[in-house]
Amino acid sequence: MKLLRNRRALIILAGLIVAANGFFPALWILFTSFKTEVELMRVPITIIPQAPTIENYIRVFVDQPILRFLFNSVVVAVLSTLLCVTCSALAAYALVRLRLPGAGIILSVLLAIAMFPLISMMVPLFQVMRDLGLLNTWWALIFPHAVLSMPVCTLVLISFFQDIPRDLENAAMIDGCTRLGALWHVVIPLTAPGVFTAGILAFVNSWDEFLLALTLSPRVASRTLPVGITLYQGEFSFPWPIISAALIVAIVPICIVIAIFQERVVSGLTSGGVKG
Amino acid sequence: MSDAIRHRLTPLERSERRLGFAMLAPAFLLLAAVVLYPIAELIRNSFHFNHLAQPWMGTPFVGFENYVKALGDDRFHEAVLHTLLYILVTVPGAVVIGLGLALLANQPFRVKWPVRLGLLLPWALPLVFAGLIFRWFFEFNQGIANAMLRGLGLEPLNWLTSPGLAFFAICLAIIWKSSSFVALVLLAGLQTIPKSFYEAAEVDGATKWQQFREITLPMLRPAIFVALIFRTITAIQTFDIPYAMTNGGPGNSTETLAMYIHKTTVDFLDLGYGSALAVLMFIVSAVITSLYLRHTRRDPGRH
Numbered sequence: 243m244k245l246l247r248n249r250r251a252l253i254i255l256a257g258l259i260v261a262a263n264g265f266f267p268a269l270w271i272l273f274t275s276f277k278t279e280v281e282l283m284r285v286p287i288t289i290i291p292q293a294p295t296i297e298n299y300i301r302v303f304v305d306q307p308i309l310r311f312l313f314n315s316v317v318v319a320v321l322s323t324l325l326c327v328t329c330s331a332l333a334a335y336a337l338v339r340l341r342l343p344g345a346g347i348i349l350s351v352l353l354a355i356a357m358f359p360l361i362s363m364m365v366p367l368f369q370v371m372r373d374l375g376l377l378n379t380w381w382a383l384i385f386p387h388a389v390l391s392m393p394v395c396t397l398v399l400i401s402f403f404q405d406i407p408r409d410l411e412n413a414a415m416i417d418g419c420t421r422l423g424a425l426w427h428v429v430i431p432l433t434a435p436g437v438f439t440a441g442i443l444a445f446v447n448s449w450d451e452f453l454l455a456l457t458l459s460p461r462v463a464s465r466t467l468p469v470g471i472t473l474y475q476g477e478f479s480f481p482w483p484i485i486s487a488a489l490i491v492a493i494v495p496i497c498i499v500i501a502i503f504q505e506r507v508v509s510g511l512t513s514g515g516v517k518g
Numbered sequence: 519m520s521d522a523i524r525h526r527l528t529p530l531e532r533s534e535r536r537l538g539f540a541m542l543a544p545a546f547l548l549l550a551a552v553v554l555y556p557i558a559e560l561i562r563n564s565f566h567f568n569h570l571a572q573p574w575m576g577t578p579f580v581g582f583e584n585y586v587k588a589l590g591d592d593r594f595h596e597a598v599l600h601t602l603l604y605i606l607v608t609v610p611g612a613v614v615i616g617l618g619l620a621l622l623a624n625q626p627f628r629v630k631w632p633v634r635l636g637l638l639l640p641w642a643l644p645l646v647f648a649g650l651i652f653r654w655f656f657e658f659n660q661g662i663a664n665a666m667l668r669g670l671g672l673e674p675l676n677w678l679t680s681p682g683l684a685f686f687a688i689c690l691a692i693i694w695k696s697s698s699f700v701a702l703v704l705l706a707g708l709q710t711i712p713k714s715f716y717e718a719a720e721v722d723g724a725t726k727w728q729q730f731r732e733i734t735l736p737m738l739r740p741a742i743f744v745a746l747i748f749r750t751i752t753a754i755q756t757f758d759i760p761y762a763m764t765n766g767g768p769g770n771s772t773e774t775l776a777m778y779i780h781k782t783t784v785d786f787l788d789l790g791y792g793s794a795l796a797v798l799m800f801i802v803s804a805v806i807t808s809l810y811l812r813h814t815r816r817d818p819g820r821h
Contacts, residue, residue: 253627259622263636263640264698265639267640282660287665332542336537337542341538358557359754359776361776362797364779370559388548422537452757489651493643497639
């Protein structure tokens with residue numbers, strides 16, 4: 243009996259370690275975000291804020307257009323996700339179902355191209371977007387971000403499409419559906435969890451992307467959240483409580499998304515075995 | 519299917535094939551526009567002089583001059599060396615820590631969400647945010663690292679302003695950020711190992727360590743391989759975390775190849791030379807990507 247209770251305690255301890263490892267940094271900046279500059283100076287440092295203040299959160303919204311950053315991030319992430327999932331779904335379906343010669347090689351080529359390092363594309367993309375007049379627009383990020391997640395989305399969708407029996411589509415086509423009609427009316431609804439999973443992964447990848455967002459949107463008003471957050475630091479000053487508050491404001495939306503869809507995200511990450 | 523049938527396609531098959539290529543078109547058009555054309559431009563740029571701060575020079579063709587320049591550029595060599603060191607430390611580091619996290623997370627918990635979110639949060643956090651948070655941890659006066667040292671009665675350290683310590687701090691941040699993804703992949707691998715293997719080993723009197731060495735590790739090998747390759751592909755491109763923590767400093771002691779390329783092109787405005795460096799990086803990364811693809815190559819039309 244005692245042995246069993248010890249085992250239980252060990253299991254809980256194991257869980258606590260994993261959870262603490264993941265949550266600790268976010269918790270720490272959450273505490274920091276409620277402290278005053280004065281309290282931060284104190285030695286030894288305090289853990290829980292002694293005199294919690296929301297002043298830092300007010301400064302977050304006053305000092306920089308963070309709602310604008312948030313809006314840019316949402317628009318770019320949503321549109322690039324739609325574009326990525328559409329292209330990946332069409333490609334995955336063609337590769338799984340349409341008996342293309344060399345489907346395996348086509349898939350490898352697609353993955354290989356989409357996995358080129360971003361830094362190599364950065365300069366020429368800057369020139370292309372400048373020539374097209376797309377710098378500082380959402381489009382400059384939407385197209386590259388869609389490519390960023392294409393490998394993971396295609397792999398996830400392939401693994402889901404493979405599990406749908408051909409007979410279902412054949413039945414739909416006998417009833418007068420076209421191929422694309424069968425894909426839209428039969429396959430997509432049946433693989434909705436997979437499509438959804440692919441979508442969340444694409445969303446997170448776009449939400450997190452920094453290098454291109456930094457380079458292709460030099461104007462303040464067109465920055466996304468990850469780049470916008472770096473604007474809170476002054477030339478010589480680093481107002482940590484305000485930066486912490488800004489980080490919390492920026493982290494909360496993505497936390498809600500992954501908390502709601504945690505099981506989907508895990509299954510997607512592991513079935514694709516990739517983060518783009 | 520016999521060869522006779524295979525060689526002459528039925529009208530249905532032919533129309534399916536046409537539809538199939540049409541359905542691949544959007545993905546490949548996007549790849550052509552966002553990747554292939556820029557890469558072609560990059561290669562072209564790398565053979566030209568192109569310095570935005572010297573527009574009167576024009577953009578003459580210079581052959582391999584930019585590449586030759588790279589051979590003698592100490593800062594480039596250092597950036598390559600730093601990138602290699604980051605790979606050598608953070609890739610195995612993330613896999614070992616990730617394996618530890620996966621083993622801890624692979625327990626029969628009654629409440630699953632704290633563990634799952636504990637693994638997902640570092641993954642979902644933008645790299646720059648992780649960099650900023652760790653920069654705060656290692657801040658000299660108010661950071662938690664020095665607070666702990668003081669608590670132990672030790673002298674506080676200049677974490678981010680002395681080269682070796684800065685490298686260490688950055689590695690720690692990268693390992694924290696990337697080990698949770700590794701853990702998720704390995705956890706999925708752990709869950710495919712049948713319980714009966716361990717029960718049989720138990721009956722034979724194998725210790726926990728023997729079980730780990732003889733069952734867990736060999737069965738996890740494919741998952742570990744995938745995690746290794748993926749970590750390596752991203753580690754070559756290391757940019758965000760050192761950018762947020764030290765911006766390559768002190769001096770250039772924590773500067774990675776990606777950061778040097780970024781500085782050469784965006785700050786120094788030397789597009790020609792920056793492009794040559796980016797081509798070199800792209801070749802290295804292509805080699806490693808091909809290793810991964812050789813491993814995952816499969817025919818999607820079959821199970």
